[in-house]
Amino acid sequence: MSVNRKPVDVICEFSRDGTIIPIKIRTADEDGEYQTYIIKEYRDLSHRGTRSMPDGVYVTDETLIFECNIIVFGCKKLIRLYYKTGEHCWIMTAG
Numbered sequence: 001m002s003v004n005r006k007p008v009d010v011i012c013e014f015s016r017d018g019t020i021i022p023i024k025i026r027t028a029d030e031d032g033e034y035q036t037y038i039i040k041e042y043r044d045l046s047h048r049g050t051r052s053m054p055d056g057v058y059v060t061d062e063t064l065i066f067e068c069n070i071i072v073f074g075c076k077k078l079i080r081l082y083y084k085t086g087e088h089c090w091i092m093t094a095g
Helices: none
Strands: 006-014 020-028 034-044 063-072 075-084 089-094
Touching: 006 075, 020 063, 020 075, 020 089
Parallel strands: none
Antiparallel strands: 006 020, 006 089, 020 034, 034 063, 063 075, 075 089
């Protein structure tokens, strides 16, 4: 399965217990212009074992995974954010 993985900038907040809360993403559009989107809702799917996600991304317990809803042109869009701790970069896939 071919997955469209796109590198993104992610702004996060940390709770008192160290839980990561994704707040915003920033990504370049087709014209190279940066667009910022606020994360309206999210679910943390991290630390559930090694597996392939529905979008074909292979993850381990070391991968942080967030399923998020953002608003794009007035429509709710489901995305997944992945952070592989050893690679130090965020990627996004659209659901």
